[in-house]
Amino acid sequence: MSYRSTDRAGNVEVALDVAVKRDTVPPSTTHSLNGTLGNGSWYASPVSVTLVSSDATSGTAGVQYRVDGGALGTYASPVNVSGNGTHLFEYFATDLAANQEPIRDVMFEIRIDSGGPLPPTTSLTLEGVAGSNGWFVSTVTATLSAESPSGGIPSIAYRLDNGSWEAYTGPTPVHDGQHVLEYYARDSSGAAETPRSRIILVDTAPPVVDTLAPGGTVTSSQVTISWSAVDATSGIDHFEVSVDGGPFVSLGHDTHLTVGLADGTHSARIRAIDVAGNPSTTTLVFAVDATVVGPTGLYRELPMFLVVGAVLTLLLVLAWRQRKKDPIRQEQLVARRALGIVK
Incomplete structure (x- = not known):
């Protein structure tokens, strides 16, 4: 991309180049x-x-x-x-x-082969809606199955988050949070496999966006849109903002955006996306009125009688000045002064 600037005297700098990588x-x-x-x-x-x-x-x-x-x-x-x-x-x-x-x-x-019976092996299957960064965005069902080289049906034990070991009897639900599932199998000969473990990440709730600003009417064309958001499980990954129906722009972790807007009603859509990929979109509506004078302008809070009084005073001053410039009025004033009549 090439760019250059020109000053008010018309001097133009040499064009500069910058490489943009995407x-x-x-x-x-x-x-x-x-x-x-x-x-x-x-x-x-x-x-x-x-x-x-x-x-x-x-x-x-x-x-x-x-x-x-x-x-x-x-x-x-x-x-x-x-x-x-x-x-x-x-x-x-x-x-x-x-x-x-x-x-x-x-x-x-x-x-x-260690000379003794080979232990059974356990397989884990996780069923749920996959999100981003290894997270699930729905409740996960964990299913365990085991096979023994010596035949027979091995027993399976498991525990969640360092709790007590339990006998596995069927699929187990795993809810929101960061969990560690441990499990192993043992066959009828007593041969047991080394316990295995699996980290399971579940976040089914989108972020909560609040503390939106501005509200009502803004009296500057430079408007700063701000917000805050929390996500209790996986955390906030990034924010995106769309102004007046335009495309969403990613802002990373920034919680504010300053834009120049014309007078009128405007809207901003703030989208928060957590690490698991859950989105949450909130809409903010506000007005811009950067007019200095007027019932909705900068001085709209002044009492109305002060505004009316100022306007009448201005009109009287203008009328008085115009009257002083009237040529007939000037001749009458000279004649009166000659007769000794001063008004």
Whole structure:
């Protein structure tokens, strides 16, 4: 983009150039698994997971991952996963323009023969409406199932948010909040798998927008629109504002916007979006009257008799001045003075 300025004397500066970079496409990440395969569907050794990310425009800022629903880590080199059972490896990348790709995952099973019976393996299925940044925007149903290499039906135990362990009997609902679900299975021989865990993020409520301003009539053409908002669960991600039906403009975390407006009635739509992707839109209506004089202007609060008195005084002064300039009036005044009559 090129730009230049001109002063009041007509001097024009040399045009300057500035490069504007725009990136709306998130990066893309792929994975590869390295380990000793058993029968082709599971691994008989620890598994090394390698991630490769690319972004054609701004470049990749970083890649994050987690294993079996644990805490997020920053990927720097291949990640080793060990321990018998089925493992869930999740990952995503963010580019330098802050675009984040959808969370990707790969599931694989490890069976390392330790000389005793292999423990059962448990699978977790989460059902709900997916939002943004790994959050669900509806109540989540968690379903557990287990298989035992020795046959039979293993028992499953689970607990939520470090509570007491309970026997799993059927799908479990998970409501709003940040939760940790732990679970494991045990077969009839006593072989038990290592407990697994999964972080479950649920936010079904949109942000609340309040404390809107301005209200009523504004007496300046430069209007500052302001608001506040709260989101108790996932937090505010960003705000968007539309003035007089125009396109929404993203403001990040700013809670005010100053615009120049003509006299008249105006509206602003403030949209708050939380980290989970829940939107909330509120409309503000106000008027602009930047007129200095008039019943709706800057001095509209003055008592009416003062306004009327000022107007009458102005009219009398103008009439008196006009009368003094009347030539007939001037001749009559000279004659009266000559006769000694002064009025």
